[in-house]
Amino acid sequence: MSDLVVGADRRRRCPWPGEDDLYLEYHDTEWGRAEESDAALFEKLALEGFQAGLSWITVLRKRAAFRQHFAGFDPEAVAKFGERHIAGMLADPRIIRHRGKIESAIGNARRSLEVIDEFGSMAAYVWPFAPKPARAARRLADLEAVTPASTALSKDLKRRGWTFVGPTTIHAFMQAMGMVDDHLAGCFARPECERLRRPVVGRYQA
Numbered sequence: 001m002s003d004l005v006v007g008a009d010r011r012r013r014c015p016w017p018g019e020d021d022l023y024l025e026y027h028d029t030e031w032g033r034a035e036e037s038d039a040a041l042f043e044k045l046a047l048e049g050f051q052a053g054l055s056w057i058t059v060l061r062k063r064a065a066f067r068q069h070f071a072g073f074d075p076e077a078v079a080k081f082g083e084r085h086i087a088g089m090l091a092d093p094r095i096i097r098h099r100g101k102i103e104s105a106i107g108n109a110r111r112s113l114e115v116i117d118e119f120g121s122m123a124a125y126v127w128p129f130a131p132k133p134a135r136a137a138r139r140l141a142d143l144e145a146v147t148p149a150s151t152a153l154s155k156d157l158k159r160r161g162w163t164f165v166g167p168t169t170i171h172a173f174m175q176a177m178g179m180v181d182d183h184l185a186g187c188f189a190r191p192e193c194e195r196l197r198r199p200v201v202g203r204y205q206a
Contacts, residue, residue, distance in 0.1 A: 036127075
């Protein structure tokens with residue numbers, strides 16, 4: 001048995017986006033595609049922190065406003081944020097107004113600059129943690145929420161002073177950024193994600 005669903009466009013895909021157009025667009029064009037840019041990797045780590053205790057679609061619907069407040073998630077810009085920026089975000093109902101998560105994202109931007117300084121880029125730091133490809137799951141219940149790879153990256157991030165980066169959060173980050181391809185077997189998006197992932201892994205893993 002497979003959990004794949006057939007959409008109105010007659011394509012077979014993972015079931016979790018449901019029929020929400022925004023969620024479908026995210027699944028079809030972003031989730032699981034290999035990402036290397038500092039801003040994109042930092043953005044996903046930051047937004048995964050905001051998601052804690054919530055659903056990803058809630059965050060996704062607020063992403064445009066988050067990008068406005070967080071300067072497009074340029075880590076160098078966010079690292080300079082102070083109380084004025086925090087107050088502005090706490091006053092805007094378009095985002096998740098949680099002081100602890102806002103302060104965490106700003107602190108993590110500063111930590112990301114340290115990583116970039118040490119490794120040359122966020123990608124050069126995170127991609128070596130990507131696990132070897134696994135056999136595609138057929139059902140959502142077969143997907144793991146925590147893996148040895150996400151646990152290892154989470155542990156190292158915490159050692160470096162990052163916050164809101166538990167192993168479950170980091171596995172979701174790895175799935176979204178293409179470090180893990182968890183599109184179900186038969187999902188139309190899976191082959192493209194595999195194609196995009198291979199050269200990136202080759203650049204960052206010996």
